[in-house]
Amino acid sequence: MASVSIDGIQKNYGPTSVLRGVSLSIADGEFLTLLGPSGCGKSTLLRILAGLEVQDAGSVLIDKRAVDGLRPKWRDVAMVFQSYALYPHMTVASNMALPLRMRRLSAVQRLPLVGRLLPETARITAEIDVEVMRTAKSLGIGHLLARKPGQLSGGQRQRVAVGRAMVRHPAVFLMDEPLSNLDAKLRVQMRAEIKELHQRLGGTFVYVTHDQAEAMTLSDRVAVMVDGELLQVAAPQDIYVDPDDRRVAEFIGSPKINMLDGVVRERGVVDVAGSALAIEVDAIAGAHITLGIRSEAFHFADHGGPGVLTGSVRMIEHMGSDLLVHFDLAGVDHLVIARLLAERAPHIAVGQTLHVGVRPDRVLLFTRDGRRLRREVEAGRASVTPIREIAR
Amino acid sequence: MSEPLCLSGVRVEHSAIGGARRAQIPATPPARAPAVAQTLVAWGLAGPAVFFLLVLFLLPVTGVFVIALSDWQFGARSLSFVGFANFREVFVDAGFRASLLNSVVYVLIVVPGSVILGLMIAVLIESGRSLRSFYRAIHFLPFMATLAAMAIAWEALLHPTIGFVNQALAVIGLPTANWLRDENTALPVLAIIGIWQNLGYAMVLFLAGLKSIPQDLYDAADVDGADLWLDRLCIVTLPMLGPVSMFVVIVVAVRAFEPFDAVKVLTQGGPGHASEMLLYTLYRESFEYLRTGFGAAVAVVFLAIVVTLTLVQARIMGNRVHYQ
Numbered sequence: 054m055a056s057v058s059i060d061g062i063q064k065n066y067g068p069t070s071v072l073r074g075v076s077l078s079i080a081d082g083e084f085l086t087l088l089g090p091s092g093c094g095k096s097t098l099l100r101i102l103a104g105l106e107v108q109d110a111g112s113v114l115i116d117k118r119a120v121d122g123l124r125p126k127w128r129d130v131a132m133v134f135q136s137y138a139l140y141p142h143m144t145v146a147s148n149m150a151l152p153l154r155m156r157r158l159s160a161v162q163r164l165p166l167v168g169r170l171l172p173e174t175a176r177i178t179a180e181i182d183v184e185v186m187r188t189a190k191s192l193g194i195g196h197l198l199a200r201k202p203g204q205l206s207g208g209q210r211q212r213v214a215v216g217r218a219m220v221r222h223p224a225v226f227l228m229d230e231p232l233s234n235l236d237a238k239l240r241v242q243m244r245a246e247i248k249e250l251h252q253r254l255g256g257t258f259v260y261v262t263h264d265q266a267e268a269m270t271l272s273d274r275v276a277v278m279v280d281g282e283l284l285q286v287a288a289p290q291d292i293y294v295d296p297d298d299r300r301v302a303e304f305i306g307s308p309k310i311n312m313l314d315g316v317v318r319e320r321g322v323v324d325v326a327g328s329a330l331a332i333e334v335d336a337i338a339g340a341h342i343t344l345g346i347r348s349e350a351f352h353f354a355d356h357g358g359p360g361v362l363t364g365s366v367r368m369i370e371h372m373g374s375d376l377l378v379h380f381d382l383a384g385v386d387h388l389v390i391a392r393l394l395a396e397r398a399p400h401i402a403v404g405q406t407l408h409v410g411v412r413p414d415r416v417l418l419f420t421r422d423g424r425r426l427r428r429e430v431e432a433g434r435a436s437v438t439p440i441r442e443i444a445r
Numbered sequence: 446m447s448e449p450l451c452l453s454g455v456r457v458e459h460s461a462i463g464g465a466r467r468a469q470i471p472a473t474p475p476a477r478a479p480a481v482a483q484t485l486v487a488w489g490l491a492g493p494a495v496f497f498l499l500v501l502f503l504l505p506v507t508g509v510f511v512i513a514l515s516d517w518q519f520g521a522r523s524l525s526f527v528g529f530a531n532f533r534e535v536f537v538d539a540g541f542r543a544s545l546l547n548s549v550v551y552v553l554i555v556v557p558g559s560v561i562l563g564l565m566i567a568v569l570i571e572s573g574r575s576l577r578s579f580y581r582a583i584h585f586l587p588f589m590a591t592l593a594a595m596a597i598a599w600e601a602l603l604h605p606t607i608g609f610v611n612q613a614l615a616v617i618g619l620p621t622a623n624w625l626r627d628e629n630t631a632l633p634v635l636a637i638i639g640i641w642q643n644l645g646y647a648m649v650l651f652l653a654g655l656k657s658i659p660q661d662l663y664d665a666a667d668v669d670g671a672d673l674w675l676d677r678l679c680i681v682t683l684p685m686l687g688p689v690s691m692f693v694v695i696v697v698a699v700r701a702f703e704p705f706d707a708v709k710v711l712t713q714g715g716p717g718h719a720s721e722m723l724l725y726t727l728y729r730e731s732f733e734y735l736r737t738g739f740g741a742a743v744a745v746v747f748l749a750i751v752v753t754l755t756l757v758q759a760r761i762m763g764n765r766v767h768y769q
Contacts (some may be wrong), residue, residue, distance in 0.1 A: 105664050126670035138665035142684040151680070155670030217669070 055116030055129070055224035055257055056081045057102065062111035064097055064281075071097050073281045074111070082340035084251050084258040085286075088268040089278035090304065094231055096260045098278070103132050103227050116224055126155070128225075131218035135230040137210045139202040145213050146185055146198040152221045153181045169307060188220045208239045215250065228260045232267060244270055265305055269293070277301045299423035301381045308377060308390045310417075313344045326382040328362050332413045335426060342426060343419040348377065351391035353398040354408040364389065366407050371395075380407050506748070513741035519731065524738075531742035541743065543718035544726040548702060551636050551722060555701040558640035560693055563647025568682065570648075571655045572674075581652065585645040592642060597708035599638055600625070603711075612690050628719035629714050635720055643700060654689030658682065674720045695758050699751055723747045 054295060057079040064072040072095045079085045081312050087095040100106040102113060104125035112121050120128045131152070139148050150268040154163060169175065177326050188322055189195045192212045194200045202210055211231060218226055231247070248271050251258050262268055268275045276286040277300075285297045296302040302310050315325035317340045323332045326342055335397045354361045370377040376395050379388040393401075401407065418426040476573055517524035535541050570580045587595065602609045603624040604718045611621040662681045666672065669738060671680045705724045714721030714729070727747060731740030 100664075103664075103668060105667060124672055125668045126672055130668065132665070132668045134661045134665060136659060136661045138659070138661035140662065140665075140680065140684070140688065151671065155676070160673075160675075218664075243698040 056114075056115040057103070057225055058117075058257065059098070060112050060114070061112065062098065062101060062108045064094070064106065064112070070099075071281050072108070072435050075278075075283050076111075077276055077283060077286060079214055079257060079259060081354060082255050082257055084248075084260065084267040084271060084273045086260045086262060086272040086275045086306050087264060087278055088262060088275050088304075089210035091263055092138055093278045094254060094281040095263075095278050099132075099229055099259060099261045099437070102225070103130055104128050105132075111307075115176060129223050130225045131221065132227040132229065133211075133214045133218050133231045135200075135233055137214040137234075139210060139213055139217070141202050143201070144193065144198065145189070145200055145202070145205070145216075147183070148202070148213060149185045149188065149198075149217045149220050150181050153184065153215060154178075156221065157181065160256045166440070185216075185220060188216050192216050192219075207235050208243060210211050211235065211243060215247075219250075219254065223256070225257045225259065226254075228258065231260075231261070233264070240267075247271060259410060265307070277304060279304065296345075296417065297420045297425050298348050299343065299345065299425070302417055302419075306347060308348050310394075311348065311389045311417075313346065313382070313385060313389070314346050314421075315342055316340070316344060326384050328360070328365075330360055330411055330416070332416055332418070334418055341421050344421075345419060346389075346411060347415065347417075348390045350390035350412050350417055351393065351409040353393045354410040357408050357412070362389075363406060363408050366401055366403050366405050369401060374426035376401065378407065380409075509741045509744050512738055513745050514738075516738050517634055519735045519737045527738070531738045532745075534739060535742045535746065539740075541726060544714075544721045544723055545746075547632055547718070547720060548566055548722045550632060551639065551704065552701040554633070554636035555639040555643060556694060556698050558636070559643035559647045559697050559701075560690070562640065563644040564651050564686070564690075566644065567648045567651035567655060571652060574585060580671065581649070584648050587642045588645040589647075591706075592711055593706040595642075596638070596707045598705070600711055603634065625712050626716055627727070628716045631716065631720035635704065635707055635712065638711075639701060639704055643697050646700075647697055650689055650693050650696075651686065654686045655682070658685045663738075690741070690759070697756055698758065699756055702747070702754070722748075 059077045059079075062072050062075045072290060075094075075098060077085075089095045097106060097390060101108045102115075103122060104120065104127075108121070110117055114120065115128055115130070125132075127211070140151070143151070157180075158168070162171050162174045162177070173238065186195065186198070189198055192215060194209060194216060196213050197205060197209060197213070202213065205213065211234075214231065228247075232243050235243060240377075244267055247260075251271075257429050260267075260271060272289055274286055275289050275292050277284045277292060279300045285292060286297070292301065293305050296305065299312070303312070313325050315323045315330075317334055317338055318324050318334045319338050321331055321333055323330050323334060323342070323344065330344075332344075334342065345420060351362075357363045362382060364377055364380040364382040366380050368379040370379075372392075374395055376393050376398060378391045378393055378398070378401060380391065382389050391407075393409070420426055500746065512524075514526050514528060515524040516527045516530075566580070566584055570577055573580075603611075605611060605621070605623040605626070608624075614621045622630050624630045658681065662685065663677060666677055666681050671677060703724050704722055708722055708725045709728075710719060712720040712736065716727050723743065724747070727740050727743045730736045730743060
């Protein structure tokens, strides 16, 4: 097992800058997810870790050893590809055995007929077969060893791809969106299996995804990437509750966080959408700021008043115990979404006037250019956001 | 022929659309009019292809069969049927036997030669960085060029005294030969020209095949430790080219059975029967000796060989190269 350290990685394709100085260190045995929208450079970073691409600047250390310029096979990493990249002409057993054959058998020993006649070949091949069988059994694909990838379902192929990575006990597992070709139900199941696999193997995992539910449920830490920059690296809860950057707040969470423009009236009071909210903010009066309010930070209020926003209901989504209410606010050009408890907000109808209260301690403040404004006193910093709400 | 088409039209009605319809109107049988209309549309769409298939392929083939069973001579006003006499004659004819054997030898040289060289050149071009389209073009040129014209260039190269080949051989001290007039070299030389012509075609098909191999597989091979050129070739490239290879071998083999222009221009099948091949025999018997019935029998044998070859190859290789 090994730690991974990435220092100032830059990568350009022609004039396009894909990675702009990314630095990150991953602890031994950690499950780290690179999360970001498509095109943010996360897959490129993973390929640089694997040695499949060469960075323009910066260096990669695996187990405190610089691996820049080393071929993938000398880096002691294994990779699971989005397409699985199984060799279609080989059986499952041959697919899984290949990494071991390449390492343990010499070029002569791998020759089709001559190789078998050499003294050590039979013994090493038998060893490999045993290890392949053991790995396959642990993944529940022992009965598929004689099949070819074309005869397997998506989930089975995915397991074979994981098996091929596992079989040689690499120091670091790299996974490039391994679940994105599966249907929704299977994805949830395989997510749990990957989590379990990580706990069982205890290896260092670097996992790339654009799916925040995967990132939140699997990871020890999540690294959010946007436009080739690493915006924040933190535990899943912190990414959600305490984002450093407006883009992180907007990328994480479903429904998307509501962003409302506000003006600081005086210390402790912010004007937003025609109401005054009592929010401690470390900014001078008259400063323009942006308030990030997650849908669950709203609560139903019977009537207007200080600290209450008033708007008109445009759409209602019933989610069972909750309602997602989309409403208009005066002076805001997009709809605002509130998650209200169904029992506390009876008889809401489209077109009706809605009053919602805001929990000041749950409001995230940003400068207009997107930096987070932290309050000096993070009183009662919300610790209540259940992860499952995001993962839904 | 109209019966199955009509039936299939009705069946579509039942299975795809009829399911929902039956649920709504359970008692009524499917309307007659749409079925007829569908049949008409089907014939309308298939019509042009059926017409040309008939006129350009099925009728001529039938004609050849009929002529092969007769003693007709090109231009004659009458004919009488002689049963299989022409075929019996064909198989005892020394000229035809030599021609058949030559064709087989030619195919056995040209197919492996073109396929292996075509594959090598395709892999080399694909692995190189520069001048790709230039190399593609010069190797594909012989396939595009009119072989009759190219054959004259070959004739000049192979000229016994002033030809470039013999002069070059003489300079480096190797023995020279009268390539096209020597019974030992005529056929191999034609085969080399055949390879020269076909390898560009094989190369283009292999290049297309190489492009369709997913990069992920090479990446996976890299990570798995198979990153040397030969390993990548054996683990990814060659197996993934399986389906393309099947196609290339079939197409080149069929083409290799029908060399004509080079034979006609360069050797006229000689010396003796040394470089005579099926298509040339067919031509000479039918249009020079005017033994049209005999020529038609040769054509039938030729057709049988090509069709059998295609079926056998598709059978054997089809079992081994389909991945899905």
